Each structure stands twice: as structure tokens, then as C-alpha cells.
Amino acid sequence: QVQLVQSGAEIKKPGASMKVSCKASGYTFTSYAIYWVRQAPGQRLEWLGWINGDKGDTKYSRDFQGRVTLTRDTSASTAFMELTNLRSDDTAIYYCARNSITEGTLFYWGQGTAVTVSS
């Protein structure tokens, strides 16, 4: 079965960077894209970007352009999301998710990674 397992919770200081991993199993990693979505406390879900598992093409939300970088390691079936210049309002749960039949529909989700940004 498809599984996306994310790295553990992190605490960061303002101005620092964070990098969350998402290890995929149960399918051919290069056949699908990985999306990244976050949810700040009490806020709606926010899309950060996606990365194509095969060619590594990326698309970023304009809200995070310049601060987010998505990469992948096909040999490890793992996707990574790096967010730089962290602010307190980046405190959120970060999810990776995978599409399937339709490009932007998120059929499978990771368990989430809680990131706290605090001085």
C-alpha cells in the first residue's frame, strides 16, 4: 500500500532554515508528483508547491517563491521540502501528499511534521 512517512517534529529559531523529508513506499516513486501543504494553527490549508517524481520539475506557490525549495532523491524514494528565513508565522504542520489519477488531487498524505518557529 502507498505510504508517505515524514521526518519528525522540529523546533527552529527565526531566520533559520528547515528541511522536511517524505519517504515514499508502495509505488514507483518516479511515476507521481509529491505535493507539499501546510496548516498553521487555526488556519486553512496552504499549498507550498509540488515536485515531479521523475524529472524533478517543480512549481511553487507565489506566496513561498524564493523561500521554498523542493528536491527529491529517486534512489531513496524520498522528497524534501526546505523552507528558509523562517518566521514565527511559519509555525505549522507540514504535509507531503501524492497525486494519482488527476494531477492536483491529493490521494495519499503523510502523517505531517510539526514545525515550531520560536526564539
Next chain:
Amino acid sequence: DIVMTQSPLSLAVTPGEPASISCRSSQSLLHSNGYNYLDWYLQKPGQSPQLLIYLGSIRASGVPDRFSGSGTGTDFTLKISRVEAEDVGVYYCTQALPPPGLTFGGGTKVEIK
């Protein structure tokens, strides 16, 4: 950017009764291929979101048939024919027009009376 607006913000439903959630997009989600790129997710307390409905009206695998999605263009509805206790959580509509840059609605919290 496409803005997604949901209503109501919250809903308290008696088990066995129906429930309905509305979602409106600022631009049409009807693609030239005839599909509406509107998805519905449910986030149960303490869990990751899960897909309920995609392309406006197609139930995801394993989703009970008491859930149904309808609408086209800019106006969409999620209906639960008979709410059960396990349906509590926050429901989100999402636009996913290709090339996908996802936008989520603000969410509708469903509680049991």
C-alpha cells in the same frame, strides 16, 4: 489567484440527518475537457486530510456513498445524506485546475449535536 469560499463556517448536525456544505470559487473550475477541478477533503481531529471527492463529483476509493459532490463552474456542494458520528471534522474544498496550483477553502467544521 483563485479564491475559494466555503459556507457555513460550522455545522452541528443530528446523527442520521443530512448536511450540506457550499463552496464557491472566484473563477470557473470547468476545464475545456469537461471536468470540474474541484476536490473535497475531510480532516478528522488529529489526522491528516483525506480525499473524499475529486473532479467535483467522483467519490474516492472507500468513501461511503452517503457523501456526494455536485456543481459546476464556480458553485459546488458537498452533501452528506445521513451524518454519522465518524463524519466529524473539518471539510475543505480545493481547486486544482491544471497546471495545478492548489487553493483551499477556509473549511467547514462539522460537529454532532
